[in-house]
Amino acid sequence: MTNVFENKEIFKEEYQRRIIEHYGRSIDQAHITEKFMILGEMIRDHASIHWYESKNAIQEGQEKQMYYFSMEFLMGRLLTNNLMNMGVYDVVNQGLSELSINIHELEDIETDAGLGNGGLGRLAACFLDSLASLQYPGHGNCIRYEYGLFKQKIENKEQVEVPDCWMRLGNVWEIRKPKHAVDVKFGGHVNMWMDASGKTKVEHIPSFVVRAMPYDMPIVGAGAKLTNTLRLWSSEVADDACNAINLNDYVNEVHEICRNVYPDDSTEHGKILRLKQQYFFVAAGLNSIIASHLKAYGTLDNFAEKVAIQLNDTHPVLCIPELMRLLMDEYQYEWDDAWTIVKDTFAYTNHTVMNEALEKWQMQYVQELLPRIYMIIEEIDRRFRYRITHQYGREDLIEKCAILQHGQVHMANLAIIGSHSINGVAALHTEILKDDVMKHFYAICPQKFNNKTNGITHRRWLLNANPQLSSLLKKTIGGKFVKEPLNLIELMKYVDNKKIQTNFLEIKLERKKILAAYIKKTMNIEVDVTSIFDIQSKRLHAYKRQLLSILNILDLYFHMKEDPNFRIYPRTIIFAAKAAPSYIFAKEVIKLIHYVADMVNHDTEIADYMKIIFLPNYGVSMAELLTTAADVSEQISTAGKEGSGTSNMKFMMNGAITCGTYDGANVEIVERVGFDNAVIFGLRREEVMHLKNENLYHASDVYKNDVAIHRVIDGLIHGIFPVDFRIIFNELLNKNDEYMVMADFHAYQEAFFKIEEYYKDRMRWARMCLVNIAQSGFFSSDRTIEQYVEDIWHIHKIQM
């Protein structure tokens, strides 16, 4: 097969030929979107060759494969990533340039595939990149959402959500696979009877059938040796679409399933829709895995030897009863044999200790929508209750660990009971699972628990996003870190080298200029690139405490206004965050940030010292701009609340200093860089717990007695802004400041000043940043994946 990327001449010829063939136009006449689509197509076709070879190699070696089931894959853009991983970026860049096409313009045409909310979805995307790059057979399974999470606009200083039509140009990376389509059944009733041999037979008569259509996206590993698959399921009408009473209703109901990421689940309709989504992609995914397994082996007896499935949070946990159903109802396995296969197949990752995020479903919803699945869950629950009483002698734990309780299905409990492994996503987080959130399970099955500290792919977040820094690193320590990110540690030899320090500062300045140009272009605001770029970019959530930062800014502003001798070192404080559409508090914080920004940025006395920027529509591509340009990485969650965080790792790897609490993976960052090379502040988890458990924290007393705090909190409701922020005020005072914002207020301000003190000593600052880069190799998702492989999946590299 010819390689169209072999050299730029062959590439140019093929590229021109395809444009003419497709669009009947010359390159000069072609529209930029056409130029993008054709390049994408060429890459996809090229990937297909690797796909074919990869599938053959896996088949021949009868290799075990891993499937990552996740409701979210926050892929971002793929053009650069694919070209880089295929090793043809330079050829394409030169070829295009000789055709007078700027590759960056094509890169910018691509819309982010925003098939997810935030960290959890981005983790899944980083894992796919690491799996393929390390040559492990590991695939993704998800929904092909017609719209991503909403697009965020700001109108009158408030968040407005508009649809994110990420597929407006189509999705150039995907291939529709009708031959692998699967029917998924909902509703109806279950018939059971005894056959002649006395075996129980079960038949589910659905009231609603949906055709699940797979679209496959190639996941190209670095060096393009192995190409894995991200399979996205789309819902379509089924052939014998049951006796739909109203055809229109049926078609709507079908399309609704794949319309949106996380449709609003504040209503009953929204909740049932989400449950439908979960079962839809789980049932379709399992069905197609079973079909291909049977084709290869002719039996399911060795299923767990050849298939590992990782459940990313509780969203895909219906996998557990669904595989039981398939094994028993369709392949005649006995319960115990089926259960062994199920437990050996599944492993579950917990992402959060926030109580409201531990998913529960109304029993009644599950029963009506998935009658057979519900029966199986009941039986799993019944047997578990028996085991915990008779095998473990811990009847006292039933209340805590049972799946069915108080009219609800507890998905995390189902996940733990049906999996052989449960992992947290950072050392501290796993400890919290073991001694708090899941301690009852830890008491009866400690061997299931393990930690897998999250990671990020250094290919996207360092090599591709920051070519300037990557090139400095290659010149300084050689290119070994490209394949082995732990090798970044070699940079420790150069952290005191004045020339490298200076080079680093020059590169950081260049990255800041790129971000400044973006801010100018999108917001028409000039920022001072010599100021400290202090960035907090992440989903907006009370526990992440964007509020702490904005209240500190407000206090410093008041202070500068009343005392002309008090001035801070110039700082550009940048926020980027989406709030869930129904999360009122979060939206109020966005509004507050805008009101404070408006006041500060337009105050000519202050504007030279402080500028506040809220960049709308945070996503992966924006994160690439932000993490590479930051001086300071804000990671200021209430201690004990953040699972891991991964943006902290992206910032660190690009030489930003963490200003953070002792929480999530921040703990492991300081463990590596030391307390001198990060600014850690605030209450520790034990202290937060102590204050809460002993009822020692009284927000209203702090408000009454602390002059500075009193002033900023009062500012929320008294006359500083044309609107009042009573919702935030009440959250702090009527709910006893659940996230300890006031408790950490002064410590945070001290951290703020520490940062400026360090920053002013430019060489010392550069040294700190270099230490962070040098120590960041551990946080490559390549390391995380190796740990999952070793402890949980037991898959092998594909030799090709």
Ligand SMILES: *Cc1c(COP(=O)(O)O)cnc(C)c1O
């Ligand atoms: C990395 C990333 C996240 C996760 O950010 P945290 O600060 O770890 O919560 C969320 N969204 C996007 C787009 C990201 O790239």
